[in-house]
Amino acid sequence: METPACTDVCAEADAADLSFDVFARACPSRETLEHVTGRWGSLTVGALRDGPRRFNELRRRVDGVSEKMLSQTLHALERDGIVTREAQATNPPRVDYELTPLGREVADRLLALIHFVEGSMGVVLSSREAYDAARGGL
Amino acid sequence: METPACTDVCAEADAADLSFDVFARACPSRETLEHVTGRWGSLTVGALRDGPRRFNELRRRVDGVSEKMLSQTLHALERDGIVTREAQATNPPRVDYELTPLGREVADRLLALIHFVEGSMGVVLSSREAYDAARGGL
C-alpha cells in the first residue's frame, strides 16, 4: 500500500492536518474534489476566475447549466469555502459570487488543466478517429 | 462575449488547432474535460501516474470503483488518447494500462489539483462547520 490511507483518521476532524487521501473511499477530500471537478463545478470555478460574477452572468458563461444545478453547485462550493456569496437586499436583488483565496488557488490549477485540454483537442480528436476506425473496421 | 466560442468551428475536426472552449455547450473539449475530471476519471488518471497498472491493481487503488465503471472510464480515456491499453493473450490474461505522453501531462495538472485539495482539507472542514452552524443556528 503506497498511501497511508485516510480511513479512521479522517472521521475525526479535530486533527489539524493529518493525511487526507482522495483514493480512499470515505475520505472527505474526495467529496471536495468532486465538487471542484464535477460536471458543473469545474466550469463554475473557472468562470469565477476573473472576478466576481452575478448569478445570471454565470448562467450565461457556463453554457448549458440549469438554474437548479448552478444554484446547487454554488452552495456546495460555498460550504467548502471555495466561493463566497454576497447578497444585497436591493430591488432588483443583486448577489455576487466570488472566489475565496482558497478558491483562487483551486481555480488556477483547474484552469491550467482546462487550458491544456483545450490545447490538446487536436491530438484527442485524431485519437478518437483512429480508435473508432479500428472498431468500425473490424 | 469574452471567449471566441467554439460553436461552428468545433464541428469540423479537420481544422488543426482552432479555438476550443469548454464553456461552450457543444464543444468536444467539454467531453474530454469531463472524462478527465469525472468522478472516476480523475482518480483513474491519478492512479496511473506512477507507471503502468493492471486492471485489478487499479480497482484496488481507486477505492470504491466498480468493474463496470472502471472499464467504462478506461475506454473513454483510451479513445481520447489519454491512456493506452496493452493486452497479452497469456493465461491468465494480462492487460496493462499506461498513460500516453498526453496523459502524463494531464495527470501532472490533475495531481497538482488533487494534492492541493488534500492539503486544504483543514480549511475546507472548518468552513463546512461554520456554514452548517450558521444554518442550524437560525
Place this chain on the structure above:
DNA sequence: CGGGATCCCATCGGATACTG
C-alpha cells in the same frame, strides 16, 4: 485475471411554476 452483458435502482439534472 480481465472484462462484456444485463438488470435495476438511485441520483442527476432539465423544465416548469412560484416567491420575494
Place this chain on the structure above:
DNA sequence: CAGTATCCGATGGGATCCCG
C-alpha cells in the same frame, strides 16, 4: 433579478452472471 420547489425522464453506476 435571484432564487426555491416540484415533477419527472435520462443517466450513472452497483450487483450479478458469464465468457475467454
